Amino acid sequence: MNIVLFGPPGAGKGTQAKELAKHYNIPHISTGDILRANVREGTTLGMKAKEYMDKGELVPDEVLIGIIRDRLQMPDCNNGYILDGYPRTLPQAEALETILEEIGKLLDVVLNIEVPDAELIGRLSGRRMCSCGESYHLMFNHPLKEGTCDACGGKLYQRDDDREEVVRQRLEVYAAKTKPLIDYYDKKGLLVNIDGTGAVEDVFRQICNVLDSYRK
Ligand code: ADP
Numbered sequence: 689m690n691i692v693l694f695g696p697p698g699a700g701k702g703t704q705a706k707e708l709a710k711h712y713n714i715p716h717i718s719t720g721d722i723l724r725a726n727v728r729e730g731t732t733l734g735m736k737a738k739e740y741m742d743k744g745e746l747v748p749d750e751v752l753i754g755i756i757r758d759r760l761q762m763p764d765c766n767n768g769y770i771l772d773g774y775p776r777t778l779p780q781a782e783a784l785e786t787i788l789e790e791i792g793k794l795l796d797v798v799l800n801i802e803v804p805d806a807e808l809i810g811r812l813s814g815r816r817m818c819s820c821g822e823s824y825h826l827m828f829n830h831p832l833k834e835g836t837c838d839a840c841g842g843k844l845y846q847r848d849d850d851r852e853e854v855v856r857q858r859l860e861v862y863a864a865k866t867k868p869l870i871d872y873y874d875k876k877g878l879l880v881n882i883d884g885t886g887a888v889e890d891v892f893r894q895i896c897n898v899l900d901s902y903r904k
Pocket residue numbers: 695696697698699700701702703704811812814815816823824825826828829884885886887888889891
């Protein structure tokens with residue numbers, strides 16, 4: 689299965705992608721996780737990206753296109769992949785199509801996870817992350833032990849860009865630059881809407897129902 693998980697910040701893309709990756713045994717490719725790993729490691733790419741991320745702006749297209757081109761060619765993508773957080777602009781979507789044509793791994797489906805803005809703000813402000821990529825929520829999805837990642841035992845932290853001012857900016861950037869891709873993928877016949885407002889397990893079940901109907 690070659691999947692794009694689409695949706696606004698806080699829709700639950702990362703949460704669902706982790707579960708889907710296990711269930712279908714395909715890699716979860718999160719451009720946000722890749723960028724944050726670069727920031728942590730202090731790479732040149734990370735230092736450049738951080739300036740944009742801290743302001744809630746998008747990192748330039750050419751940077752992301754390079755990352756995704758390299759990542760999709762790794763052998764673990766041969767049986768499929770889940771893209772989370774990419775594409776976010778029209779040039780990114782067009783570049784993706786070219787790359788996927790070149791490597792013969794065209795998309796099967798774009799799952800658009802829908803959640804109203806008011807709920808997104810509550811999700812993002814209560815989000816707690818682990819450096820392993822796992823995300824939790826203080827109220828809706830808390831770890832077994834407070835402040836500690838269930839998956840790896842790491843210490844949970846709040847993302848700098850989950851502060852309220854930055855969250856508002858990210859939602860604006862989403863509406864202006866990313867949301868138009870819904871129409872782009874709908875016209876290609878690839879879009880399936882998912883109601884993202886239920887519990888994590890309910891959303892997961894909805895997605896699996898859709899994906900199972902696509903599997904050969
Ligand atoms: P995204 O990757 O789309 O930005 P996340 O998966 O990180 O979103 O989820 C954002 C926050 O909302 C996290 O704190 C997560 O635990 C929480 N969350 C995810 N899915 C749900 C859900 N169905 N109901 C309530 N909270 C959720």
